[in-house]
Amino acid sequence: MFDRTGERKRFRIWRYLNPLYGHPGSVGCDQSIHSPLWDVTAAHFMPLLLDSLQHDIFAELGRLTTLEDLARRLEGDREKASPCVIALLLAGRPQTASAIMDSLAARDPIWKHWLAKERQLLDRDIKAVCAEFHEREERTVQELKIASIWEPSPFPIELSERERESVAEPQFDAGPWPVTPDGLLALLPEQRGELKFSKDFIFRRSLPLLLEPMTIEAGQRTYEAHERLIAAQRLDDGKLLLSIVAPQRAHQSWIDLAPPDADPIGYHSRLLLYGCERLVEISLHRRSLSEQPLSISSIEVQTRDRRENIWRCNFSHEQADATVFDARGTYGDGVTSKMSSDLLATLVLDHPVPGAPGDILCRTRLLLNGMGYGELDLDLPFERS
Structure with missing residues (x-):
């Protein structure tokens, strides 16, 4: 429709x-x-x-x-x-x-x-x-x-x-159909260590599919030009990491009013890490022209098909607190608490996006442990309590 x-x-x-x-x-x-x-x-x-x-x-x-x-x-x-x-x-x-x-x-x-x-x-x-x-x-x-x-x-x-x-109804067959042109869609990386770039992505049967794939060289130029970029990488442990890099440049009128050293590029980007049964989505945020650092703004664990939200934590670096929603039975309605100085420091990234995914995933595991989720096991089936 x-x-x-x-x-x-x-x-x-x-x-x-x-x-x-x-x-x-x-x-x-x-x-x-x-x-x-x-x-x-x-x-x-x-x-x-x-x-x-x-x-x-x-x-x-x-x-x-x-x-x-x-x-x-x-x-x-x-x-x-x-x-x-x-x-x-x-x-x-x-x-x-x-x-x-x-x-x-x-x-x-x-x-x-x-x-x-x-x-x-x-x-x-x-x-x-x-x-x-x-x-x-x-x-x-x-x-x-x-x-x-x-x-x-x-x-x-x-x-x-x-x-x-x-x-029972008969299955519907659409019959002869136009062939999808080469270069429109690409499968995810299959080999460990393999990296692919694209302009965008779609979900098909719960998994990402790369839309308008590009070469590694073109992806690097896109990243340096602060344009939207999708990076798909098969990690050494076999898991898939999808990075959605979404730079946002401030309007020139705001740049003219800002201090000379203010960064005009802001970010609202996401990383999706897939296991056999679950995925974890990490959101990164920094406003353009802001003195606040680039930081992790939320972590959400879902079933792989994205139908069930298992656990989510929204972080506020400015307020130094975090709100946890836990569908496993403890904090379904959300519980807010102050963060320790160590966990607060873990939120802050000192490298560009997507930068070093290994560092972001290490920080994610520390935050999951510190905020009560526990060990990150993306191959564990989810059963509601």
Whole structure:
């Protein structure tokens, strides 16, 4: 689905995933893709659009043929808990739906209130529930004016187990498609010690893909010119490090008013370190023309697919404090505390970005230990307490 933005030359693309019993005016149950990149004046616009439609829309959603497939795609995203539970119920998996609601309520009692209507569906007569959702399907069909091509079918829960496969949809095949031009996208480095540069990146199946890759020499020139740069490196231990270097030069009018030795270049950059199960995202920040040093502003540990936030700490070098959010069960709502002088000094970087990634990762491990996360193990599966 194409969506407008506040800029004339940009728009947004959404994966539109909405069962017929959903509201016809909804934006669906999925997410926007590559949102900052849809500038119609960009050289990559048309080839990236065609590539994304093929791989990120049709290939991604075309594989979904059953309500159980829909539920699996939504599972793990707490914002999609309601459509996930409903899909499981209509798919004939009420016990799984109930277990998901029980798990959410065990983590936070507010879910009992938020999912009260879904819990009532499980307690109602299933024939009445199915009749209600078939009526919703009919309303959506009329709203979308697709009655001439609609083929009504029972929900899986209305059929015996062996009959349910008969109501699965066929996989969608986009058919012949324009070939993605060489030089548009590049895979991540595979060899240990290998380094690649690019102008930007996208996420595909939870992993980065380099957009408009460039040579090492071109990347170095881009870095020296204080332009946006993506650096992907396979570290000696086999893990992937993605550095997003985003220099921001102050407006000339502000530079003219600043002291002569004030640095006009500010940074808001990120480093993403990938393991087998988790990733850690390190944000670095310094305002242009500021006397404050370049420092680590936050560290966040997530599941590798970025669906679950495990632990986050926001740092304030100026206030000498830090706020921890811990989804493992201790500080879910955030706890702020003062930082020791040693940890405060660990925040400050004395080299340019991306500079020395080994130093930044060493500082990250010290901060994770000092702020209560513990040892950084990116190959450890995450299970909520």
